Amino acid sequence: MPAIFKAHLQKFITLTNAEFQAILPYFETITVKKKENLLTEGQICRTNFFVLQGCLRKFFINEKGVEQTTEFAPETWWMTDNMAYEFQRPTEFFIQAIEKSEVLTIHHTAQQELLKQFPVMERYFRFIYQRAYAAAQMRIKYLYGMSKEAFYHNFNDKQPAFVQRIPQYLLASFLGITPEYLSEIRSKKRS
Amino acid sequence: MPAIFKAHLQKFITLTNAEFQAILPYFETITVKKKENLLTEGQICRTNFFVLQGCLRKFFINEKGVEQTTEFAPETWWMTDNMAYEFQRPTEFFIQAIEKSEVLTIHHTAQQELLKQFPVMERYFRFIYQRAYAAAQMRIKYLYGMSKEAFYHNFNDKQPAFVQRIPQYLLASFLGITPEYLSEIRSKKRS
Numbered sequence: 001m002p003a004i005f006k007a008h009l010q011k012f013i014t015l016t017n018a019e020f021q022a023i024l025p026y027f028e029t030i031t032v033k034k035k036e037n038l039l040t041e042g043q044i045c046r047t048n049f050f051v052l053q054g055c056l057r058k059f060f061i062n063e064k065g066v067e068q069t070t071e072f073a074p075e076t077w078w079m080t081d082n083m084a085y086e087f088q089r090p091t092e093f094f095i096q097a098i099e100k101s102e103v104l105t106i107h108h109t110a111q112q113e114l115l116k117q118f119p120v121m122e123r124y125f126r127f128i129y130q131r132a133y134a135a136a137q138m139r140i141k142y143l144y145g146m147s148k149e150a151f152y153h154n155f156n157d158k159q160p161a162f163v164q165r166i167p168q169y170l171l172a173s174f175l176g177i178t179p180e181y182l183s184e185i186r187s188k189k190r191s
Numbered sequence: 192m193p194a195i196f197k198a199h200l201q202k203f204i205t206l207t208n209a210e211f212q213a214i215l216p217y218f219e220t221i222t223v224k225k226k227e228n229l230l231t232e233g234q235i236c237r238t239n240f241f242v243l244q245g246c247l248r249k250f251f252i253n254e255k256g257v258e259q260t261t262e263f264a265p266e267t268w269w270m271t272d273n274m275a276y277e278f279q280r281p282t283e284f285f286i287q288a289i290e291k292s293e294v295l296t297i298h299h300t301a302q303q304e305l306l307k308q309f310p311v312m313e314r315y316f317r318f319i320y321q322r323a324y325a326a327a328q329m330r331i332k333y334l335y336g337m338s339k340e341a342f343y344h345n346f347n348d349k350q351p352a353f354v355q356r357i358p359q360y361l362l363a364s365f366l367g368i369t370p371e372y373l374s375e376i377r378s379k380k381r382s
Contacts, residue, residue, distance in 0.1 A: 062336040071331075081328070082324055082328055083328065093332075115314070122310070122313040123310070123313045125317050125321070126306075129323075130273065130316070133323045134276075136328060137262075137327060140334065143334040143335070144253070144334070144367060145259055176335060
């Protein structure tokens with residue numbers, strides 16, 4: 001499992017094997033079952049999650065009492081509630097495994113210490129946050145300017161394998177539509 | 192003017208005066224007039240902007256041909272189209288000064304070089320992107336789960352001075368409503 005993380009790190013930074021071995025103890029590997037929560041609304045968000053295998057989703061309970069999915073994290077993606085994590089505050093989100101998953105976790109204090117001891121990790125996380133921020137800015141553009149139908153086609157064009165992989169009701173939740181309307185959009189495309 | 196940037200950097204990193212003087216030549220200070228564009232749809236996005244004085248906004252032209260404002264950058268905020276900037280691609284956005292503004296600019300190549308020569312700037316930009324990403328995640332949550340009215344009150348509660356500062360039609364555009372509906376929400380609050 002560390003091999004996945006090492007290969008991922010090496011996309012962004014140069015790291016000797018000794019450095020990688022020294023970095024590993026800052027992390028813990030856990031296995032979570034399908035539908036198991038890694039974070040629950042109201043908890044102080046103390047952990048950052050990196051998916052080695054499987055897939056996580058982030059959601060909140062909206063005013064109608066319905067789960068609203070805002071994000072997915074498949075392999076080699078990080079996920080946490082970044083605002084609650086940085087300021088060690090209670091979260092408004094849930095993070096849940098949508099498949100049986102293997103996850104690398106790092107505690108907030110350990111991440112601070114890692115950055116202090118290994119400045120090269122500043123570069124790594126600068127890349128991670130920079131790209132995540134850029135992707136979030138595009139999401140905001142889509143949420144403002146795109147119809148739900150166009151949002152589906154855009155997501156399907158960019159991530160066809162992923163759209164096949166996730167349950168239809170979660171994809172509908174992410175798109176902000178009902179599963180029935182999603183079926184309708186899909187059958188229109190096929191016709 | 193450099194004093195504003197120095198004070199801002201020192202919130203995140205420790206920098207000697209000599210280091211700060213060595214960093215400054217990577218940047219250029221420009222003055223832009225009200226309504227002047229710093230970035231135009233279709234251009235390769237080569238520049239990152241840091242507001243010393245004034246305020247910028249980012250917008251795109253939506254399917255109805257209307258300007259949709261997605262972001263504001265007042266003093267000490269960075270702004271660019273991060274996706275287009277990182278991959279040096281044409282942008283889908285405009286960046287425009289909403290007041291006469293003084294802006295520190297850095298070219299993409301210069302920023303890469305700065306990060307290489309001054310690794311402490313990796314830490315600085317890691318913080319900047321981390322916080323911007325966290326804020327964008329909260330924006331996404333609001334866009335999914337909050338009524339336009341609640342979004343206005345939330346924004347007004349958190350940034351009352353800023354809400355007073357920006358023109359009403361731009362605030363309406365940011366909220367995704369008409370100026371008329373914004374007036375209605377505001378008068379309801381007053382009653």
